[in-house]
Amino acid sequence: MYFHITWHTKSNLRLITPAIEADLYKFIRNRIFATENAIVHAIGGIETHVHLGVSLPPTIQPAEWIGQIKGSSAHHINQLHGHKALQWQNGYGIVTFGEKDLKWVVAYIENQKERHASCRIAERLERITHPEDAHV
Numbered sequence: 001m002y003f004h005i006t007w008h009t010k011s012n013l014r015l016i017t018p019a020i021e022a023d024l025y026k027f028i029r030n031r032i033f034a035t036e037n038a039i040v041h042a043i044g045g046i047e048t049h050v051h052l053g054v055s056l057p058p059t060i061q062p063a064e065w066i067g068q069i070k071g072s073s074a075h076h077i078n079q080l081h082g083h084k085a086l087q088w089q090n091g092y093g094i095v096t097f098g099e100k101d102l103k104w105v106v107a108y109i110e111n112q113k114e115r116h117a118s119c120r121i122a123e124r125l126e127r128i129t130h131p132e133d134a135h136v
Contacts, residue, residue, distance in 0.1 A: 001055065001056055001057075001058065001096060002041075002053070002054075002055050002096060002097050002098065002099065002101075002102060002105070003052070003053070003054050003055070003056060003062065003094055003095070003096055003097075004051065004052070004053055004093075004094070004095045004096075004097060004105050004109070005051070005052040005054065005062075005066060005092060005093065005094050006045075006049055006050060006051045006052070006092065006093045006094075007049060007050055007066070007070060007088055007089070007091065007092040007093070008048055008049040008088070008089050008091075009047075009048050009049065009086070009087065009088060009089065010087035010088060010089045011089065012048045012049075012089070013048070013087075014047035014048055015047070015048075015085065015086050015087065016045060016046070016047045016048070016049075016050070016086070017047065019081065020077055020081055020085060020086060021045075023076075023077060023080055023081070024050070024073060024077055024086065025043045027072075027073050027076045027077070028040075028043055028050070028052070028069060028073055029043060031068075031069050031072060031073070032052075032054060032069075035056070035060065035065070036057070037056075037057040037059075038054060038055065038056050038057065038060070039054060039055040040052070040053070040054055041053035041054060041055065041102060041105070041106050041109075042105070042106040042109035042110050043109065044109040044110050044111070044112040045109075045112050046112050051108075051109040051112060052109070053102070053105050053106050053109050062094060066092050066094070070088045070092070073086070074086045074087060074088055
């Protein structure tokens, strides 16, 4: 299954600095590679959030898996760059998509900085709904 996943820094602070970004993306990529039968298609983002394009086997529980990546990546970056260098806010966004959209999603993720700078974002891939925002 193909997933587009995104999550934000705590309070949308600009915590993903150039000094942190390379270490963060490398760590996340290695974590995904460590997941059996998982494939990373793209990692990108801006100072306030991360985007992933991944394929995951149906045996993976996305909420648990994403929580583990968020927690371990913050821990790793804080060990390298100092206490509270990186903190994530609660929640994440996840969208499934078909193979025919893989090239588009990968290009979207890889060009995050340019897209945000020119305000050319795709709402369906950027939105995160928090439980308290849900309407019954």
